[in-house]
Amino acid sequence: MSALIEIKNLKKYFKTPHGVLHAVDDVSFTIEKGKTLGVVGESGCGKSTLGRTIIHLHESTGGSIYFDGEDITHVSAAKISELRQKMQIIFQDPYSSLDPRMTVEQTLKEALKMTKRYDSAQMEVRIHELVELVGIDKRMMHSYPHELDGGRRQRVGIARALAMDPQFIVCDEPVSALDVSIQAQVLNLLSDLQDEYGLTYMFVTHDMSVVRHISDDICVMYLGQAVEKSESKELFLKPLHPYTKALLSVIPIPEIDRNRKRTILEGEIVSPVDPKPGCRFAARCKYATPACSQPQKLEEVLPGHYVSCCRVREINQDTLK
Secondary structure, eight states: OOEEEEEEEEEEEEEETTEEEEEEEEEEEEEETTOEEEEEOSTTSSHHHHHHHHTTSSOOSEEEEEETTEEOSSOOHHHHHHHTTTEEEEOSOTTTTSOTTSOHHHHHHHHHHHHTOOOHHHHHHHHHHHHHHTTOOGGGTTOOGGGSOHHHHHHHHHHHHHTTOOSEEEEESTTTTSOHHHHHHHHHHHHHHHHHHOOEEEEEESOHHHHHHHOSEEEEEETTEEEEEEEHHHHHHOOOSHHHHHHHHTSOOSOTTOOOOOOOOOSOOOOSBSOOSSOTTGGGOTTOOGGGGSOOOOEEEETTEEEOOTTHHHHTTTTTO
């Protein structure tokens, strides 16, 4: 399958009074058409900034972004407007991302106007199609965001993204603000939409259980850098980076009699402002040696399985046999 999204050595830095914040630092990956890449990591690791930079809500500091083979790293305002119809985002908080003065119908109508493809009659038909598609009752069409629960608000956000008929959607922690039962409904809706329309997702989350359910491939980020990438099943079966192992060790398991050793991370998180060369996880890693102060890079340790750790083979001898 061909790649819809390809990013190469992408960087996004922000100037602060204390120095330059390396929010996204030299990240590379591809997302094949119709697939989902899960991007996971702690809060503040650059996941959301990465997604927003890809779709030009932030301008990149360095590196390259390709959409369906076309270089879109530096494009005009007119081109960005065109890309908005192909690349959309579902935000984390459905309440703050919806205009409180607009009803469901008005919100979707505003999105459809941007496409410039519908007259008034066609727009009404399309709005009814969208609300039915995402499971919103038509009686809610004239409701305002504050009159809807969190699940319905997020469905409106999904419908607004779909109104543009996009090929690629950044899902920026779309279920983290929802109850667990509602999370499952929204995740299943996203999966059904992907199957029906061939959508390509980048799914940003800090919840490893969620990313396991929905992702084909996973990229683990730590302080702006990708530390491990592989197929979803492979990552859960054979986590190789110490940080990935720590994330997986705290996933709740529904077996009361099963004891599992959790990895407790100690040490301080280094600052992402003007960071020193070397592994940024080293200050919290029990395997760290002086060699970890040298620049690290992703290397293919197993077929399709990439890890950024100079000691990866040494600390995973049994797994890599």
